[in-house]
Amino acid sequence: MANFFRDNSDIEFLFRHIDLAGLAEVCEEGFRFADEFEHAPRDAQEAIENYEMVLDSLGRLSGEFIAPRAEDVDRQGNTLNEDGTVTRPRGTVEALEKLGQAEVMGFTLPHRFGGLNFPNLVYSMAIEIVSRADAALMNIFGLQGIAETINAFASAEIKEKYLRQFSDGKVTGAMVLTEPDAGSDLQAVKLRAFQDGDGSWLLHGVKRFITNGCGDVLLVLARSEADRSGGLGLSLFVCESGPTVHIRRLEDKLGIHGSPTCEIFFDNTLCEIIGERQRGLVTYVMSLMNGARIGIAGQSLGIAEAAYRVARDYASTRKQFGVAIEKLPAVRDMLIDMKIAIEAGRALLYETSRLVDLEIAYAKQSENPPQDKAKEIKNNARKYKRYASMLTPMSKYYCSEMCNTIAYDSIQVLGGSGFMRDYPVERHARDARITTIYEGTSQLQIIAAVRGVCSGTAEKFLAELAELDYDDEVRDLLAALAEGRKLLEDTIPFVKERGNDYMDLYGRALVDIAVDLIHGYLLCGQASTKVKMDVPLAENGTARNGRTVSMKERKAMVARRHVTRHAPKIAALAKLIAAGDKSTFSSYEAIIGPVSAQ
Amino acid sequence: MAYKCVVLIKQVPDTKRITGDVMNDDGTVKRSALPAIFNPEDLNALETALEIKDRFGGHITVITMGLPAAAAILRESLYRGADDAILITDRRCAASDTLATSYILSRAVKKLDYDIVLCGRQAIDGDTAQVGPQLAEKLGITQITYVEQLIELSGNRITAQRNIGNGWQQVKAELPVLLTVIGEANEPRVAAAKKMMKYKKASTPIEISEKIKAENPKADAAEIAELIKLRSKSLEEKGLLIKQWSLDHVEADLSWCGMSGSPTKVHRIQSVVLAAKESKDVEPTPDGIADMIHELIEEKTIA
Numbered sequence: 001m002a003n004f005f006r007d008n009s010d011i012e013f014l015f016r017h018i019d020l021a022g023l024a025e026v027c028e029e030g031f032r033f034a035d036e037f038e039h040a041p042r043d044a045q046e047a048i049e050n051y052e053m054v055l056d057s058l059g060r061l062s063g064e065f066i067a068p069r070a071e072d073v074d075r076q077g078n079t080l081n082e083d084g085t086v087t088r089p090r091g092t093v094e095a096l097e098k099l100g101q102a103e104v105m106g107f108t109l110p111h112r113f114g115g116l117n118f119p120n121l122v123y124s125m126a127i128e129i130v131s132r133a134d135a136a137l138m139n140i141f142g143l144q145g146i147a148e149t150i151n152a153f154a155s156a157e158i159k160e161k162y163l164r165q166f167s168d169g170k171v172t173g174a175m176v177l178t179e180p181d182a183g184s185d186l187q188a189v190k191l192r193a194f195q196d197g198d199g200s201w202l203l204h205g206v207k208r209f210i211t212n213g214c215g216d217v218l219l220v221l222a223r224s225e226a227d228r229s230g231g232l233g234l235s236l237f238v239c240e241s242g243p244t245v246h247i248r249r250l251e252d253k254l255g256i257h258g259s260p261t262c263e264i265f266f267d268n269t270l271c272e273i274i275g276e277r278q279r280g281l282v283t284y285v286m287s288l289m290n291g292a293r294i295g296i297a298g299q300s301l302g303i304a305e306a307a308y309r310v311a312r313d314y315a316s317t318r319k320q321f322g323v324a325i326e327k328l329p330a331v332r333d334m335l336i337d338m339k340i341a342i343e344a345g346r347a348l349l350y351e352t353s354r355l356v357d358l359e360i361a362y363a364k365q366s367e368n369p370p371q372d373k374a375k376e377i378k379n380n381a382r383k384y385k386r387y388a389s390m391l392t393p394m395s396k397y398y399c400s401e402m403c404n405t406i407a408y409d410s411i412q413v414l415g416g417s418g419f420m421r422d423y424p425v426e427r428h429a430r431d432a433r434i435t436t437i438y439e440g441t442s443q444l445q446i447i448a449a450v451r452g453v454c455s456g457t458a459e460k461f462l463a464e465l466a467e468l469d470y471d472d473e474v475r476d477l478l479a480a481l482a483e484g485r486k487l488l489e490d491t492i493p494f495v496k497e498r499g500n501d502y503m504d505l506y507g508r509a510l511v512d513i514a515v516d517l518i519h520g521y522l523l524c525g526q527a528s529t530k531v532k533m534d535v536p537l538a539e540n541g542t543a544r545n546g547r548t549v550s551m552k553e554r555k556a557m558v559a560r561r562h563v564t565r566h567a568p569k570i571a572a573l574a575k576l577i578a579a580g581d582k583s584t585f586s587s588y589e590a591i592i593g594p595v596s597a598q
Numbered sequence: 599m600a601y602k603c604v605v606l607i608k609q610v611p612d613t614k615r616i617t618g619d620v621m622n623d624d625g626t627v628k629r630s631a632l633p634a635i636f637n638p639e640d641l642n643a644l645e646t647a648l649e650i651k652d653r654f655g656g657h658i659t660v661i662t663m664g665l666p667a668a669a670a671i672l673r674e675s676l677y678r679g680a681d682d683a684i685l686i687t688d689r690r691c692a693a694s695d696t697l698a699t700s701y702i703l704s705r706a707v708k709k710l711d712y713d714i715v716l717c718g719r720q721a722i723d724g725d726t727a728q729v730g731p732q733l734a735e736k737l738g739i740t741q742i743t744y745v746e747q748l749i750e751l752s753g754n755r756i757t758a759q760r761n762i763g764n765g766w767q768q769v770k771a772e773l774p775v776l777l778t779v780i781g782e783a784n785e786p787r788v789a790a791a792k793k794m795m796k797y798k799k800a801s802t803p804i805e806i807s808e809k810i811k812a813e814n815p816k817a818d819a820a821e822i823a824e825l826i827k828l829r830s831k832s833l834e835e836k837g838l839l840i841k842q843w844s845l846d847h848v849e850a851d852l853s854w855c856g857m858s859g860s861p862t863k864v865h866r867i868q869s870v871v872l873a874a875k876e877s878k879d880v881e882p883t884p885d886g887i888a889d890m891i892h893e894l895i896e897e898k899t900i901a
Contacts, residue, residue, distance in 0.1 A: 038836065039795035050795045057677075057789045065785060101679075103791040116791055 002067065004129045005059025008305070009535045010343055011125055013551050014350055015055070016531045020048050023119040023354060026361035037111040051122045058104055059129050066095045066133035070258075073134060074427050078214075078260035080250045086214035092258050095137055100169020107144055109151060113163035120291075120360075121353040124298045128346075131302025135431035136258030138299040139211050145291035146173035146219055150238065153275040153284050158238060162217055171216035175288060176264065178209045184444055186221065186281055187231040191266065193222035193273075201237060201273055203266040206248075211438070213262025214247050216240060219288070220271065221280050228278075236280035239271035255430030290388070292439045293396040294356065297349045300399035300435045301342065304406040307428035308338045311410035314417070316541025324541065331413060338406050340558055345399045347522035348515065352391040359384035387461055390452025391518075397445035398515050400435035407432040449514075450507040454492050458514045459485070465521035471528040473556050477563040481520045484567060487574040488513050494578055505584055509573040516566045523559035527552060599753060600655035601713045601773075603647040606703055606733070607640040607660055607675065609668040610723040625869030636671045639718030643779040645786040646748060647716050648679045654751065656713075657681050661706055663691060663699060666804040672840050676797040677789035685802050688844040690856050696724075698859035700732035705848035707737060714756070715776040719744060730778035740771045743778040800838040806830055 005011060024047035025031070031047075033040035041047035069091030076089035088096075099105060107123045109115025123144070131138040147166035150159060165171045182188040191205035203222055207213070217240060224235035239245070249263040275284060312335055315326035325331045362381035369377045407429035411418035418425045436442045452458055462485050470478055488510075495503050495510065503510070533551040536543030611632035620631040647658045660675040662668045663686040672683035686706055694702065707715060715737065720727035727743075734741035742758045746766065749757040754773040759766050761780055801809070803826070810825045817825070833839040845855055853859060880890045894900045 039792040041795070049798065050791075053789070053794045053798065054791045057791065057794065061788045065788075098785075098787055101787040101790060103793065114792075116795075 002063030062133035106167025114167035127298030139259035300403035304403035311413035393445035393448035695860035695862035704736035734776035
């Protein structure tokens with residue numbers, strides 16, 4: 001009875017460690033929905049019980065139903081039929097049916113549209129669990145941000161028309177943004193939106209690389225202001241698949257074969273505008289993207305967890321030189337680093353998701369605040385928005401890069417077997433590869449995050465983390481983290497003096513330092529947990545002897561290894577940034593040379 | 599046309615988890631040492647009913663006979679989409695064999711309006727596969743056993759495919775009909791989020807009474823009775839009261855129930871001690887495997 005929630009002690013630990021009661025309180029707006037909706041909770045305890053039951057059910061579905069189908073889904077892929085329809089792999093069709101029956105396709109939508117009204121934090125857990133079973137399925141399960149965007153910005157009529165269908169699992173959606181000449185730079189979008197005689201909006205043009213473009217409800221970014229270039233000429237529209245929406249091509253891809261990537265030709269497709277004209281990219285798509293980035297971070301964690309488990313299992317059973325290979329220092333070292341990297345990523349993503357929930361809650365409260373608290377609410381809304389805007393790209397960047405490393409290292413642990421298709425790690429590596437690219441490349445995440453690092457947001461956030469309560473056990477680690485913060489603080493003025501180009505040149509180093517420090521504090525926080533929970537110790541790979549260690553002690557070991565091993569890296573990165581080397585600019589032409597003539 | 603389905607389910611010890619630790623010396627199983635679960639093929643029967651409801655509409659009632667704790671699997675059924683749940687619990691049911699059980703169940707089912715009755719083929723604790731067929735006889739309706747696929751349902755006619763071990767058989771019948779469903783028929787859905795959020799508070803009168811007593815240790819009997827009445831009423835209004843029937847409710851002839859209604863006599867219990875006496879290494883080569891297969895065929899372990 002595989003259950004991808006119950007068999008993951010780190011998720012279960014964090015479920016209890018993080019203040020879910022506080023999130024439940026703000027998401028349920030003081031539990032005011034209980035009288036109106038029979039499934040809405042009356043108090044925090046009941047809300048947490050709900051979260052746990054749903055994760056348990058989804059964990060079982062993922063472990064028992066979705067995961068066993070993932071290999072066939074990967075082999076079958078999607079097929080574009082002559083009539084322009086797309087046939088999904090059988091396993092995907094079956095999994096979507098079960099997900100609909102499980103009532104989990106409206107995770108964060110409000111109760112009134114048939115949603116669960118769960119916090120984004122719990123949704124992140126769910127995305128990780130589903131992605132571990134089948135990374136490609138996440139591209140449908142994890143696209144609930146489409147409905148969320150409709151909920152946040154569309155008119156009441158559009159909400160009524162679509163949201164219930166999403167939460168009932170009757171429709172799937174797509175974010176239709178990318179074009180041949182507008183990838184990372186969405187300001188260059190050309191697809192035309194125009195009004196006919198009676199004022200109805202129509203779409204005309206081509207979109208490319210559209211994940212689940214064959215879905216039923218499409219959110220389309222289009223140029224509504226013909227005479228206006230750049231982002232302010234763009235609006236967001238919603239339309240349905242139909243005879244004027246032609247899927248012209250399915251991409252033949254390295255990974256996530258279960259997720260159809262479509263080229264779409266819109267031939268004067270009737271659509272409706274979301275919100276206001278000209279705010280399509282600057283407001284709505286930015287919001288949609290942030291949700292999607294959290295989703296990709298969750299997907300990355302799921303892939304990393306799946307790959308790591310194969311490697312860990314193999315290392316305990318594969319014998320070479322007369323011992324299980326996990327006894328060999330080099331393999332042992334890889335496995336322990338993999339495990340810690342996943343836990344660090346999970347800590348970061350869950351903290352980010354929690355801050356996003358607070359951001360949303362305070363934004364909602366500040367629309368109509370009680371007079372005496374108006375200022376406090378406004379300040380909180382601003383603060384959490386700033387934190388979430390920095391941590392979201394950090395999570396996406398760290399988790400996606402981490403899952404690529406882990407998937408590759410898992411192949412390494414399996415050696416030749418890992419290279420073969422007999423084991424799932426090669427699939428995990430192929431699936432991992434897209435995560436650092438879509439919803440904004442790592443390089444773009446860094447550009448987004450480094451602004452926060454250099455503008456004082458990171459310092460403020462780190463200072464807040466440092467102020468929390470920690471156990472004496474981790475005092476020396478906190479001292480090491482404080483040193484790291486000092487190095488970062490000293491570096492930033494140096495960077496700022498040299499301007500934006502220099503900041504982007506060393507963006508990765510700056511963001512890496514900040515992420516390492518945040519990881520350090522979060523792991524020290526976990527090592528200071530009040531949660532009482534024991535986890536089994538491994539004995540020759542298994543838990544057979546029944547010996548256990550408390551999660552608190554274990555997390556202290558994790559925090560110690562993470563902080564002490566990253567401290568020298570932080571120092572080295574700080575030194576690199578402060579060296580002022582600009583050879584990337586000055587020597588590029590000479591070192592790289594011209595493009596070869598042929 | 600919509601169909602009214604009645605699904606009979608059973609809470610069983612999870613016999614897949616039997617180890618030496620949970621065996622009594624006489625070869626019987628310590629039931630309390632094993633987790634109590636939804637009998638797996640009953641989940642398949644429920645899934646078949648849910649598929650019928652998804653396609654044609656209708657209503658599903660689940661019934662279980664058992665200890666008060668069996669309310670857990672009734673809630674599990676509500677989480678998946680059942681509309682109504684009935685617990686038959688009565689001390690006088692104790693020691694019922696398949697004959698008495700099917701009699702009691704038939705009394706309950708006769709109280710309901712139904713088109714299709716569904717049971718799992720068999721329960722993993724007794725493995726008799728007798729209750730479904732006996733129940734059909736007592737209801738006087740057609741039975742289709744070992745159902746692996748529902749081929750067609752139209753008007754009052756049903757076509758189902760039975761797995762008969764060495765092949766299959768398609769059977770057409772008129773409703774009402776009783777189906778016993780096998781594990782291969784489907785993969786049951788998991789509990790649905792909103793239904794769990796709603797029905798997790800669904801309770802039987804016994805559960806309500808125990809909870810109220812625990813919450814009000816100092817209250818006297820009259821106060822307790824009043825509180826139980828209030829709580830039951832409030833749950834019933836929300837559709838969260840699980841019906842609880844006794845043998846009196848179903849108007850059962852007591853001589854057909856429990857010990858007196860159960861002619862089954864246990865002839866002998868064989869205590870099987872699982873211990874390897876000898877072992878043999880099989881080389882993981884085509885030759886090694888071929889030798890092993892050959893040996894197993896000679897010993898008639900496999901045919």
